[in-house]
Amino acid sequence: MAQILAPSIQWQMKITKSSHKASPITSNMWGSLLVRHDKKGAPTNSAKFRALAIKAESGVVNRIEKLLNMDITPYTDKIIAEYIWVGGTGIDVRSKSRTIPKPVEHPSELPKWNYDGSSTGQAPGEDSEVILYPQAIFKDPFRGGNNILVICDSYTPAGEPIPTNKRHRAAEIxxxxxxxxxxxxxxxxxxxxxxxxxxxxxxxxxxxxxxxxxxxxxxxxxxxxxxxxxxxxxxxxxxxxxxxxxxxxxxxxxxxxxxxxxxxxxxxxxxxxxxxxxxxxxxxxxxxxxxxxxxxxxxxxxxxxxxxxxxxxxxxxxxxxxxxxxxxxxxxxxxxxxxxxxxxxxxxxxxxxxxxxxxxxxxxxxxxxxxxxxxxxxxxxxxxxxxxxxxxxxxxxxxxxxxxxxxxxxxxxxxxxxxxxxxxxxxxxxxx
Structure with missing residues (x-):
């Protein structure tokens, strides 16, 4: 592996405030991932990469892409938090989005949330609610701005870690x-x-x-x-x-x-x-x-x-x-x-x-x-x-x-x- 000299200061699991000038990863940044297009603007059938967004023949980015790349920070204090957790196989990652009233710096500022554990193989259908506890936050490279990715672990409504929650035991040790x-x-x-x-x-x-x-x-x-x-x-x-x-x-x-x-x-x-x-x-x-x-x-x-x-x-x-x-x-x-x-x-x-x-x-x-x-x-x-x-x-x-x-x-x-x-x-x- 590459030589590693010293740990980062991020082990306290905080992030700094994101600049309003910070931008998400746009399609232009992914430009080299695009396959060649035919004259009709459809991606060619290739074993390499699929186009991220189809561009019109004139080169103008389509309206959906403009919305995806929109910076909302000048218009609202609200941010999008993507809650991420480990699913029932122990290797799959799941996520869903939530609007938060204002930017945050620490996971303790975020509310707990829940999800349907019966759909992820982590709870029975008759008692399917699983609770997400925010544990670590990262800046969101896809949405940019003050939006964040939130690493969570999973608990029963009674506060007990579910079997696939390996973080809880690791944190104890x-x-x-x-x-x-x-x-x-x-x-x-x-x-x-x-x-x-x-x-x-x-x-x-x-x-x-x-x-x-x-x-x-x-x-x-x-x-x-x-x-x-x-x-x-x-x-x-x-x-x-x-x-x-x-x-x-x-x-x-x-x-x-x-x-x-x-x-x-x-x-x-x-x-x-x-x-x-x-x-x-x-x-x-x-x-x-x-x-x-x-x-x-x-x-x-x-x-x-x-x-x-x-x-x-x-x-x-x-x-x-x-x-x-x-x-x-x-x-x-x-x-x-x-x-x-x-x-x-x-x-x-x-x-x-x-x-x-x-x-x-x-x-x-x-x-x-x-x-x-x-x-x-x-x-x-x-x-x-x-x-x-x-x-x-x-x-x-x-x-x-x-x-x-x-x-x-x-x-x-x-x-x-x-x-x-x-x-x-x-x-x-x-x-x-």
Whole structure:
């Protein structure tokens, strides 16, 4: 992943007041996503991108597009808040809009809301009301102005977190005084795959056939090697606009696959930023007419899967002598390998095969600069004697609330028995 040096100040989950001059992402900004049009103004049938808005032959933007790009801030103090939550599958994002009387700076200023949980697989039809609690706010790159995106978690009317609400438990762990004292940093590498909408086949691949073998595509440039760059770049800028702590992006090993990095983020901020960035990516691919998948192995065979490698460090790891702290953390992670694997994403067994830069799902391993291990320690960390570790096991569809809180719990709150610790240290050749 791109080098990450220090966390943003946004971990307090506030946003600054947006300037009235701030504008949403308009069709002009998405211009490179448009396919060629015929003389009648209809988009051509292409496996690449669908036009975002059809322009008249004269080049005048149609009336709907003008309304979409309208800045309402000179005319009203009201703003639009897009309430976003995680649906019943644990990976789908849902949202709906609400008018708020005036701009806000903190989620505590926003009202709770509700939705029909029976339509998202999160409540029975006879008692379907689920309550949304606003938790984090970001600027809305689609509507611009003072409009916002609101990350929420879900509760019963009695105030109990519903089963798919993983944020609640994560917040409990990450607010533990021992965890707070260690100021956990997370740098999350989100990989994803872009699919052609009509055939659900990777972007840039011949329909019903395969491109050339992997090798030329990673961090590549060129029409025959890089597919979907405009989506990646549009997402990058939209995340920066929103206030998401995105730190970089790159093309991945499998053609049609991309990665972006978020972090370093402190505590619960990591999960909030990843979920908001996923929502923005869903919206962008929706406008581009391309399907987003977070499946960890979208194409079987000799192709890389998609992961969500999670870089993790604590205050003690980042200080002098931190390398020994890192090795103790690795020991704890080895003893809870199965617990972590069970929480690291659906379908991960299809990805963690011991091939394509992965370790076997059945065996825990670690190494310095070794991308075929469960846990990788950077060469720079080894040389400096302090730094971070990279957990390479999480799948691309993992829940960031689960992964970040589990890493903190296992390395900071959980203590193995002395016997188990000694056996694990011997097996892993760790001296702690």
């Amino acid at each position: 990450l607010s533990n005084p021992k965890v707070i004292a260690e100021v956990p940093w997370y740098g999350i590498e989100q990989e994803y795959t872009l699919l052609q909408s009509n055939v659900k086949w990777p972007l840039g691949w011949p329909v019903g056939a395969y491109p050339g073998p992997q090798g030329p595509y990673y961090c590549s440039a060129g029409a025959d090697k890089s597919f979907g760059r405009d989506i990646s770049d549009a997402h990058y800028k939209a995340c920066l606009y929103a206030g998401i702590n995105i730190s970089g992006t790159n093309g991945e090993v499998m053609p049609g696959q991309w990665e972006y990095q978020v972090g370093p983020s402190v505590g619960i901020e990591a999960g909030d930023h990843i979920w908001c960035s996923r929502y923005i990516l869903e919206r962008i691919t929706e406008q581009a007419g391309v399907v987003l998948t977070l499946d960890p192995k979208p194409i079987e065979g000799d192709w890389n899967g998609a992961g969500c490698h999670t870089n993790f460090s604590t205050k003690s790891m980042r200080e002098d002598g931190g390398y020994e702290v890192i090795k103790k953390a690795i020991l704890n992670l080895s003893l809870r390998h199965l617990e972590h694997i069970s929480a690291y994403g659906e379908g991960n067994e299809r990805r963690l095969t011991g091939k394509h830069e992965t370790a076997s799902i059945d065996t825990f391993s670690w190494g310095v600069a070794n991308r075929g291990c469960s846990i990788r320690v950077g060469r720079d960390t080894e040389q400096k004697g302090k730094g971070y570790l990279e957990d390479r096991r999480p799948a691309s569809n993992m829940d960031p609330y689960v992964v970040t809180s589990l890493l903190a719990e296992t390395t900071l709150l959980w203590e193995p028995t002395l016997e188990a610790e000694a056996l694990a240290a011997q097996k892993l050749s760790l001296k702690v």
